[in-house]
Amino acid sequence: MDGSQARDNWAAMHAGFRWAVPAHFNMAQACNRRWSEAPDAGTRVAVIAHGAPEGRRVLTHADLRRQADALSHALAALGVRRGERVAIVLPQRFETAVAYMAVLQMGAVAMPLSILFGPEALEYRLRNSDSVVAICDASAAAALAEVRPQCPALRCVVGVDGAPGTDADWEALLAPHRDPFALVDTRADEGAVLIYTSGTTGPPKGALIPHQALIGNLPGFICSQNWFGFPPTAGEGAVPTAGTARSAGLQNTSVFWSPADWAWTGGLMDALLPALYFGRPIVAFNGRFSPELAFTLMQAHGVTHSFLFPTALKAMMKAFPEPRRQFRLRLQGLMSAGEAVGDAVFHWCREQLGVTVNEMFGQTEINYVVGNCAMNGDTEGGVGWPARPGSMGRPYPGHRVAVIDEEGRECPPGVPGDVAVNRYDVHGQPDPIFFLGYWRNEGATAGKYTGDWCRTGDLALRDEAGYLWYQGRADDVFKAAGYRIGPSEIENCLVKHPAVANAAVVPKPDRERGALVKAYVVLAPDAAARRSAAPAGFEADLVAQLQAHVKGRLAPYEYPKEIEFIEQLPMTTTGKVQRRILRLQEEERARGRA
Known part of the structure; x- marks a missing residue:
């Protein structure tokens, strides 16, 4: 069938x-501790x-509990308290799972950070969150060491596998602690995870996720x-x-x-x-x-x-x-x-x-x-x-989702609107x-909500059978190869290069990845003058410099795969860049190529 x-x-x-949501709930209790107490935990x-x-090759639930308990004790000894943020900058490995369970069961807030982040991206998130401890391996140790002086709340950096430049070694930190750790009885609606999400205006925003x-x-x-x-x-x-x-x-x-x-x-x-x-x-x-x-x-x-x-x-x-x-x-x-x-x-x-x-x-x-x-x-x-x-x-099931207009009214079938989720389900x-x-x-x-509706910023239409059909972004965030790209952070990084006066980042349609990151760049006067008088190859060299500039400060997937130099960006009368015009231009060019 x-x-x-x-x-x-x-x-x-x-x-x-x-829904059956208890008043008290802890992710670590549900994901590990209850399994660690079963007869087959080993x-x-x-x-x-x-x-x-x-x-x-394998980490059992008994192993996971034992190591998580030791790390919770160690973090508590470092002064980590309920509600404080602990940054976890690790790839897929045993210690990553251990770190999440340890932080969550002690009532602290786990803050995941990608190992792909460059120093600038790491620094903003660590400073904004006031993270008190960071856990990393060699993949992120150098970047953390570079930004450490600019993060006054960061008391300790824990290194896995002898990561260089860290304050404490993972194995040595856990070794003295062998006693079970007493679970902190967190409320179900208490903060558990802080994940930063990119936006089009201003820096990334930290979304606080409850247990x-x-x-x-x-x-x-x-x-x-x-x-x-x-x-x-x-x-x-x-x-x-x-x-x-x-x-x-x-x-x-x-x-x-x-x-x-x-x-x-x-x-x-x-x-x-x-x-x-x-x-x-x-x-x-x-x-x-x-x-x-x-x-x-x-x-x-x-x-x-x-x-x-x-x-x-x-x-x-x-x-x-x-x-x-x-x-x-x-x-x-x-x-x-x-x-x-x-x-x-x-x-x-x-x-x-x-x-x-x-x-x-x-x-x-x-x-x-x-x-x-x-x-x-x-x-x-x-x-x-x-x-x-x-x-x-x-x-x-459990989620009441609708397509709504600007006033928060549900759109009839076939009419595009903003995909939104209601605070209350159908019951x-x-x-x-x-x-x-x-x-x-x-x-x-507050701006995320219209009454009880939480807007996603994604446009869709609903058919008669209740299926949703994606129409595009209500703002300028876009997906490239599965990654969510916020133009603002990339633009801010580009502008910090001495050759750049202004920049706008938009998606360029791509058959394989869905979209590529493209930057429109207005050069600073002296750079523009050198470009006009420069020999062949200057522009290609400048593009490579700007790409390397972004790669070294943000995540590799955020650097612009293509850069186009223009004299001025399309602006509104209030001075805002009209990325939509550039996005539509790229879509029109894609149709022409097709």
Whole structure:
């Protein structure tokens, strides 16, 4: 049975779903501590390290608890208190999972930072958050050492694997602590994670995520991952809970993997934490993605469920049109997000991977709210609904999502508007998915809402069946190769170069990545004069200098792949850059090339 013929259980699932959010809840308790107290804690695997040497390949829940308890004690000895921010600047590895559990169980706030961040990006986030401790390995040690003098609140930098220039060694720090750590009884609506998200005006904003947001993620995770190995017996629209996870965990053989960085919402809230919540192993890999690596890894570890960006799926499709001729795959569920998957990839996943890819939509502030639950045509038990290629999907159970106009009124079918999520579900219950607000930015938090509607800033239209169809961004943030790009931070970085007077960053349509980062640059007078009189090759050299300038200060994926020099930027009468004009110009050029 294909997706178009599958039974549609969407309305029944919404009608039967009810939130069950306790007053007190802690992510670490749900993701590790309860599993560590089970009889099989010593053999139940939490994390598998792909390519690791013998003796370092698996981290059990007992290991995870023991190391997390030691780190919590060590952080407490360093003076870390409830509510204080601890920066975690680590790739996918055992210590990353340990750090999250340790920080969360002591009531502190985990602040994920990508190892791809350059000094400037790190400094802003560390200073703005007043982070008191940072944990890193060699991949970020040099950048942290460079910005350390500008971060007065940062009392200690902990180095993993002997990372140079740090204050304390991970192993030495944990060694003296062998006693269990007493869980801090956090409120469900207490801050747990601070993730910075890019914006178009001003610097990045820190979204404070509560512990209960993990519960809010679960319906979408379960639906998009084809019930994640649990029997689809939710005739009344329920999703597996902590109780069913514990009781069914021994029979569940799911193994999860995603190349998504655990420092991002997609890697943390859509992969690492949900997998640990259900007591199933997640594969960690710290290295460059390639199609061959993806298939080899999935074969080696029997991966059953995954989150893969459309860019990754496109590369895998081109490299291996018929992957099951070369690899033994066990995929049962596949989610994709970040940009549109497209018809070709959608059909390749169904025909060659044996799964219907479930597209998903969300953002850091309100994650995992819309998507599909195709269940590969299997609708036994009254769950799932057909996937429509090209559609964002429908609201997941527990979330009331609508397309609204500027006044907050719901748009009729076929009329574009802003995708928004209501604070209350269809039954009038509070939705736990919401962020608590932007860190030290009450104005931006208030501007996110129209009454009880939280606006995403993404435009879509809704059809008669309730499916959403993406129309574009309401602001200037865009996705490039799955990464969320905020023009402001890149523009600010470019302007700091002595040759640049002003800059505007827009997406340039690209068949492979969805979009490339392109910068329009107005040169400073002396640089403009040198360009006019310079010999051939000057402009190419200047472009390379500006690209290296951004690469060295922000993340590598943020540097402009293309730079165009212009005399002046299109501006409004109030002095704001009209990026929309430049974006439309790039779209028109793309149509001309096509």
